[in-house]
Amino acid sequence: MQIPVEIAFHNVSSSDGVEDAIREHVDRLERIYSRMTTCRVRVDQRNRNSNETIPPVVRIEISVPGHKDIVVSHEPAHLQRKFQAPDLNNAINEAFRIAERRLTKHKDKLCDHGTAEMVHEASNEFRGQIADLPPEKDFGFLMTKEGGLLYFHRNSLLSGDFDSLQRGDQVSYVESMGDTGPVASKVRMLG
Missing domain, CATH: 3.30.160.100 (Ribosome hibernation promotion factor-like)
Structure with missing residues (x-):
């Protein structure tokens, strides 16, 4: 002391x-x-x-x-x-x-030895849709339910094929903080 x-x-x-x-x-x-x-x-x-x-x-x-x-x-x-x-x-x-x-x-x-309250990932999962996929790029943008755009990378896609994504496809995602601001991570295609 x-x-x-x-x-x-x-x-x-x-x-x-x-x-x-x-x-x-x-x-x-x-x-x-x-x-x-x-x-x-x-x-x-x-x-x-x-x-x-x-x-x-x-x-x-x-x-x-x-x-x-x-x-x-x-x-x-x-x-x-x-x-x-x-x-x-x-x-x-x-x-x-x-x-x-x-x-x-x-x-x-x-x-942070685990005393923080455990929150299930599903409680942070949101629905959105593919808004933009620049040709021959490894990223795209999702439109959130609020109408904002979130960047996502090919590696963030957990289910589905990135190359077959089309504008308007429904997805679920988890919003996280990237180097330059909010991004969509853990993106999943919805049937």
């Missing part, structure tokens, strides 16, 4: 053991994503009751380059639902468990 971890306590006493546990969790976060710039942890005992069963709130703010801060903070009710008798250690462990999950999700999104 570029900035050392910041740990603050509010309405709760600090101890070396608690701070060491927090620092160990932060080290684990750094192993997950080494590009963290800073991590701020605040332990806050917002409410108290007579039998001391309300756990403190642990708020974690993780700064990563090029992204808004990843913030983890949950109310005591979350811990009271999850643990029978939640304490400071439960609050710290649960907050860092959530932080690890969010940081891993952020890292996977950047690395």
Whole structure:
């Protein structure tokens, strides 16, 4: 990290053991994503009751380059639902468990390790027709349902014979981004 971890306590006493546990969790976060710039942890005992069963709130703010801060903070009710008798250690462990999950999700999104939602190709497939086929060229143009023209190359044709294509033939295609703008790819002849 570029900035050392910041740990603050509010309405709760600090101890070396608690701070060491927090620092160990932060080290684990750094192993997950080494590009963290800073991590701020605040332990806050917002409410108290007579039998001391309300756990403190642990708020974690993780700064990563090029992204808004990843913030983890949950109310005591979350811990009271999850643990029978939640304490400071439960609050710290649960907050860092959530932080690890969010940081891993952020890292996977950047690395595109398959966390992106899978979309079937058919949902991106459109219908059009052959609009122009310049003679003795390896490309042509499709007319989209909106009336625009899209370039396609001979190699984009997945079914049918490029040399037998004629103006007005119905096709399906997937629109993608080429070097100079949108193009039709995965072009298929329709019966």
